[in-house]
Amino acid sequence: MTKLDRHIEILLLENDCVIVPGLGGFVAHHVSARYDEQDGLFLPPYRTLGFNAQLTMNDSLLAQSYVDAYDMSYPEALRQIENEVNEIYHTLENEGFVELSDLGKLATNSEGKLEFEPYESGILTPMYYGLSSFEASQIMELGDDNHATLALSDAQEHKSKLIYIDNSDKENKRLSISLHAVRSVAAAAVFLTAVFLVAFPGSTKNGMSERQIKSGVLYNLFDSSDTSKTSVHFKPLRAIATTDNTPTKDVTDNPSHYWAIVVASHVTELNARTYVQRMQKKGLEDARVYEGIESLKVLYGYYASQHEARKQLNAMSGMTFFKNAWIIEIDK
Template identity: 25%
Template sequence: MNLANYINDLLYRYDCVIIPDFGGFVTNRIGATFNTSNQTFNAPAKQLTFNNHLKHNDGLLANYIASAEQISFEKAAAAISLSVINWQNKLQRGSIELNNLGTFSLNEEQKIVFTPTTEVNYLTSSFGLSSIATSAVKRHNTTVKPLHENNQKALPSFIKYAATAAILLTLGIAGYNGYQQNKQKETFAKQEKILEKKLQSATFVIQNPLPTLQLNVSKKNAKPFHVVAGAFQYPENAAKKIQQLKKQGFNAKIIGVNKWGLTQVCFDSFAEKNDAINSLNKIKRTVSEDAWLLVKNIK
């Protein structure tokens, strides 16, 4: 079993994928960027990082493997454990490379160092978008040297005419340069508009796609990051759990029904991912080790 393939699949849908007893992959969205060294526009992307403190099994990876391979949850969890043991053994001898994820190695303090790959963009809205190179805008500076007014009355007539012609010629050159600069600015603006249209109208196709995922546009004050307390077969048990958590001071609520028909209850919801992860770590230490992070927009 190639565990990296399943991790790749989940990173397109979730911002955090945990490998039990090893660590978690976390993605952060970054906007479109412009590289001044090579005059290139890069599409928005998800920046991949690794947190070796996220080791508790949240069930996400095992559930996905069990569904994809048509095996039990226990067998999927056992397969993950075997892969982790294999990775840890290889790290003792050198570095390991995971397909489309990056490279792991150990530093002098025997801590894991992760170098992510830059070839994969996990932001689905940017599929089909490639980097766009533009030509640099060259600006010409033309300086008009002033004529000295000393002894102007003593200058012969032909020198005055020559000076006048020189001024007119210089002004003509400056005007032409200004025209060229305006044309270059227009070209640059058109290139930016082309990029913007590509970012807005890009489409993509995934081979062997995951089940359809509805993406809702985030509204102001939306809180898509949820620290999940549990999932219940009977709604009345979910209601009891909410009352229990509210007595403990949590802003608990129902966040919907998952694909297995279970009613999900969360401790709290957050607008920022870092706040959600901090709350998750605290809850794991003090309340429930089974808590996990779900990214989902709720109407």
């Protein structure tokens, strides 16, 4: 499966146009707040997405995102994008459409041209996060004396934002669900899930720190397995009083330079220690908590070389703890 949709979604947080070379450009449009007379709701502003197949010239924005995320060269990033675009065209040829996660559906029409249908809930937009719809009654004039009074339909009197039960027909009750409200709740849930995903660390190359993608809270949407070349300097976690009888290893007795397996990163101290205890109960005694420059990490093992660490990781890849693990070099 391609990774283009995740890169496009993140780049659209700070850009209104993302061009995919050889495919087309995805352009964000702002939609102002509006009133839905049918549902009696004021709806907040949001951003929707359009597609222009004529925008195929490479502006380097997407390629640079691949370079920063996967620690690859610029030509390698272009080849990766080209391969994923070819995969999209292959899927379009066989199935007629492609689902782009959290963006919309790309399909071909009867003339063989590309058409894009965005999701009605819009795309992630931090500036609009937390804005929700609200009900507002209509003011209407009634009678010959032209006095103003509050007029509400029977449906609006009993309807909630999500579910409405029509009791007008005693024999046949009807249940209605507001699809727009459901989509708004789903969009908020997707954003909160993305915020709390674990972010993987930045990498260094040739002694120079590489620029990370600006939207750091969503950085972990990329595969952590692509960061196997990361090298970070760590210091031992400070001692903390605990009443847990679970044995822990004395970090000072271990070699100062070695390779280890990263089981989890960017977690709280409490969660990290709990995770280590679970691993040690399963017989994984070399599990421990380390505090790096950027975040807390759960490490496993001490290996003299990257090859030895990779060999051990491959041997333990079937275990749940090591499903998304990767290799890191420790140099105290």
